[in-house]
Amino acid sequence: MSQATPLAGCLLVAALLFSIGLAGALTRRNAILVLIGIELMLNAANLNLIAFWRYGPHPEALTGMMFAIFSIAVAAAEAAVGLGLVIQVHRHARSTDLDAMNRMKG
């Protein structure tokens, strides 16, 4: 990198973390690990928000920080509902293998 500004470094780290999470969500068979991949992607987005807040022109307006805090709260709700669904699917199908779940009908 010819010009390694701090903001570009943060954005690259976030892009790499997002891609790792995407790869995990797309390649793993276990439903819980797919959720883990989604959590990593959400966290990468939060890192972007915080980095833009820190290096943007108006950090005192707190916009990016607020966005990140609300995003964390929404991600917590998403994790609770998602893991509840995984537990229910496991009760129903006796498995969390996503490749085995190929029927819409129970």
Next chain:
Amino acid sequence: MSLVFYLFAALTLAGGLAAVLLKNTIHCALALTVAFAGLALLFLDLDAQFAGFAQILVYIGAVAILVVFAILLTRSSETPKDGVYSKNWLAGLAIAAGVFAVLAWAVLQSAGGLPQGAAATPAVTVLQIGNALLGRYVLPLEIVALLLTAAMIGAVIVAMHEKERAQR
């Protein structure tokens, strides 16, 4: 960029990679916790103290514990015999690599237009954050409170469904 930033970034990325690659699901959850901790450290390094501690409380304190509980309840900690990766893992890997290539290209192309150098450290106190949350952002705050309540009730209802059906 300082050495500290590189250290925290390496910790986060190593945790994320381990969470995605390891075979044992419990180990994946622990590696996920390491990635969350690395991100919290990155937030603290970026002078976002409140977001960093919220990250530690919510992700390490709640989400990681939830993931471990879900793994134990679904007994998916033993490694399946036919591999941990999906049948079409190659396509998934290619898509992820393509997404990273596009994102990195976009960041590097626009690096000249991004704000240069380190801005002055923003002096943000918790008082200011509280004032903003209960002033300008009070409506989103109430909506998030409603969303969290609905999600909690919804998760309980989803997870309780089986017993009800068995009684019928």
